[in-house]
Amino acid sequence: MVINMFYRHIFPTSFGYAGILFQTRPFLVKRILLPHWNKAGLLARTASCSEKKRAGFTQDLSPCPKEEVPGECLRLSANIQAYFRGKPIKTNWTFLDITGLTPLQHSVLEAVADVAYGEVKTYSEIAAEIGRPRAARFVGTTLASNPFPVLIPCHRIIRADGSAGGFSGGTNLKERLLTLERRLFCTHRRPCSGLQHRVE
Structure with missing residues (x-):
C-alpha cells in the first residue's frame, strides 16, 4: 500500500x-x-x-x-x-493537482496561463475567452482562490478601467509583480503599450 x-x-x-x-x-x-x-x-x-x-x-x-x-x-x-x-x-x-477544480474553473486557469509575460488582460476578456462573456465576476472569484499563483499568473488579470484589481497576495504585491514584468519586458525592447494597468 x-x-x-x-x-x-x-x-x-x-x-x-x-x-x-x-x-x-x-x-x-x-x-x-x-x-x-x-x-x-x-x-x-x-x-x-x-x-x-x-x-x-x-x-x-x-x-x-x-x-x-x-x-x-x-x-x-x-x-x-x-x-x-x-x-x-x-x-x-x-x-499541479487540479482535482479540486470544476471544469469551468479549470478553463479559467488555462486561459490565464496563456497570458504572456509582460502582458495583461481584463477579467472580461478572460470570461469571453472561455465562452462566458458575462462571467467576469466568476473569473475574479476563481482567481481569488487560485492555488498556483505565479505559475498560473492571475496577477496579469486586471480590471477594465486599467486598475490592478484584487489579488490573494494583496494589491501591493500584484503591482510589484506587474512592474517587475514590465521592466524586463521593456528591457528586451518589446512594445510596452500592452500594459495598461496603473501603478501609482
Whole structure:
C-alpha cells in the first residue's frame, strides 16, 4: 500500500519567503504560497486550518528534510526564485493537482496561463475567452482562490478601467509583480503599450 505524505518546502526569494505545499507518491503540488517577508509568518500560514483546507490537506504539514525534497520540487522552487529575480516562468501542468477544480474553473486557469509575460488582460476578456462573456465576476472569484499563483499568473488579470484589481497576495504585491514584468519586458525592447494597468 502506497502511503501519501504531505509536506511544505519553504525557500527564500528576492521578495521574501515563499513556499510549496505538496504531496509525495506521486509528487503533486497542492498550493504555492506567495512570498512573506517573515519566514515565521509564512510558517504560521501553512499551519492555519484555512490554508490546509484550501490545499486539500486533512493532516498537519511537516517540513520536508532537505535531503528528501523531491527533485521536481527543488527545480520548481528554483524556477520560482528565478521568477522573482525577473525571469519568466512557464506553466507546467504535469505536477499541479487540479482535482479540486470544476471544469469551468479549470478553463479559467488555462486561459490565464496563456497570458504572456509582460502582458495583461481584463477579467472580461478572460470570461469571453472561455465562452462566458458575462462571467467576469466568476473569473475574479476563481482567481481569488487560485492555488498556483505565479505559475498560473492571475496577477496579469486586471480590471477594465486599467486598475490592478484584487489579488490573494494583496494589491501591493500584484503591482510589484506587474512592474517587475514590465521592466524586463521593456528591457528586451518589446512594445510596452500592452500594459495598461496603473501603478501609482
